[in-house]
Amino acid sequence: MSQAVHLIQLAGSDQSFPCADNDTLLRAALRSGIAFPYECNVGSCGNCKFELLEGVMSSCWPEAPGLSDKDRAKNRGLGCQSRPSGPLQIKLRTSDKYAPQHRPVRTTATFVSSHAITHDLSEFKFETATPVAFLSGQYALVQMPGIAGPRAYSMSNVGLINGNSQTRQVMEFQVRRVPGGHGSAHLFDQLAPGAQVEIDGPYGMAYLREDVERDILCVAGGSGLAPMVSIARGAFSSPKMRDRKLHFYYGARSLQDVCGLDMLQALSDWDARGHYQAIISGEPDTANLPVPYLRGFAHDAVAQSFGERLQQMEIYFAGPALMGQSLLKTLIDLKVPMDQVHFDQFY
Numbered sequence: 312m313s314q315a316v317h318l319i320q321l322a323g324s325d326q327s328f329p330c331a332d333n334d335t336l337l338r339a340a341l342r343s344g345i346a347f348p349y350e351c352n353v354g355s356c357g358n359c360k361f362e363l364l365e366g367v368m369s370s371c372w373p374e375a376p377g378l379s380d381k382d383r384a385k386n387r388g389l390g391c392q393s394r395p396s397g398p399l400q401i402k403l404r405t406s407d408k409y410a411p412q413h414r415p416v417r418t419t420a421t422f423v424s425s426h427a428i429t430h431d432l433s434e435f436k437f438e439t440a441t442p443v444a445f446l447s448g449q450y451a452l453v454q455m456p457g458i459a460g461p462r463a464y465s466m467s468n469v470g471l472i473n474g475n476s477q478t479r480q481v482m483e484f485q486v487r488r489v490p491g492g493h494g495s496a497h498l499f500d501q502l503a504p505g506a507q508v509e510i511d512g513p514y515g516m517a518y519l520r521e522d523v524e525r526d527i528l529c530v531a532g533g534s535g536l537a538p539m540v541s542i543a544r545g546a547f548s549s550p551k552m553r554d555r556k557l558h559f560y561y562g563a564r565s566l567q568d569v570c571g572l573d574m575l576q577a578l579s580d581w582d583a584r585g586h587y588q589a590i591i592s593g594e595p596d597t598a599n600l601p602v603p604y605l606r607g608f609a610h611d612a613v614a615q616s617f618g619e620r621l622q623q624m625e626i627y628f629a630g631p632a633l634m635g636q637s638l639l640k641t642l643i644d645l646k647v648p649m650d651q652v653h654f655d656q657f658y
């Protein structure tokens with residue numbers, strides 16, 4: 312069934328974009344190349360707020376935590392949750408850094424296979440009907456049948472390298488089973504090979520910067536493994552990055568959660584340019600941990616290992632909110648320029 316398409320006008324500018332009534336304002340704007348600010352794309356962060364000046368719209372998720380009662384009273388909406396019922400005029404401050412490198416597309420995708428990485432983390436492989444060009448470190452929205460709202464998952468496979476014309480049919484995600492979580496339960500328990508989902512992407516600003524001549528630090532915690540593995544895979548495939556060293560710090564609760572090293576060791580040249588460090592925050596599973604593991608938290612380990620040398624590094628991180636906040640504070644305290652730090656907060 313064809314969808315009605317409405318024109319969305321940005322007040323005080325000559326910018327406008329079409330939005331189908333089954334799309335959201337944020338995603339439709341990005342599909343038109345408009346630099347609509349956002350981060351999570353799933354109603355949690357509040358970065359995509361705008362003000363409705365004229366017209367009628369609805370919300371896919373009226374209770375989304377990214378919008379307060381005060382916002383609602385001021386006629387504000389979340390770009391990632393708002394759908395037009397007709398033409399709209401909205402007030403929004405665009406920002407160039409959100410201009411998409413590759414415009415997001417919606418496509419059906421077929422589930423191919425999955426395999427376990429740890430006791431609660433598995434990799435899921437999909438094949439898309441339409442090629443999706445993405446950069447290493449980006450994420451996509453996966454809409455599963457019967458689940459309210461899409462879930463954001465970062466790709467773990469390598470994206471486009473050096474602007475070449477490769478487009479990917481395969482998208483791989485590494486997903487943690489969340490206790491009580493509906494989306495992860497569907498992926499782990501109900502998806503059979505051949506099942507179809509809708510994938511919408513790419514999204515996210517924490518993508519690999521190939522042109523930067525600095526060594527790389529990737530810090531991952533829990534399910535933050537996927538985008539950091541994608542960054543590492545991208546960095547080791549890029550002809551422009553042959554001289555770059557990459558440090559990969561993985562924060563885990565316990566020994567059984569530690570993962571990622573096998574994926575990195577599969578990269579040619581890893582032994583010469585790569586360095587992996589696991590950090591375990593919980594009680595040790597054994598009295599004497601094997602040598603490569605540190606005890607404590609990822610942000611402390613990073614500060615102790617590199618100190619002010621972090622100012623000369625390009626830093627990517629992904630994982631639980633608490634890890635992200637602690638790491639960010641550490642980097643600010645160590646005076647790391649924020650334009651060298653890239654992350655999309657997981658919610």
Ligand SMILES: Cc1cc2nc3c(=O)[nH]c(=O)nc-3n(C[C@H](O)[C@H](O)[C@H](O)COP(=O)(O)OP(=O)(O)OC[C@H]3O[C@@H](n4cnc5c(N)ncnc54)[C@H](O)[C@@H]3O)c2cc1C
Nearest residue numbers: 351353372459460463464465486487492493494495534658
């Ligand atoms: C940018 C980003 C990248 C991410 N990458 C990964 C990754 O690579 N691997 C991974 O395991 N996890 C990732 N996550 C977390 C993931 O998207 C899920 O939040 C997490 O897996 C829990 O989902 P769930 O369905 O199991 O739990 P649930 O509790 O069922 O759902 C939690 C999330 O679903 C959304 N949601 C819930 N109800 C609704 C509704 N009614 N309408 C719309 N949305 C709703 C909300 O975003 C909420 O945070 C990422 C999150 C973000 C924001």
Ligand code: FES
Nearest residue numbers: 352356357377391
């Ligand atoms: S709430 Fe819309 S991008 Fe996070």
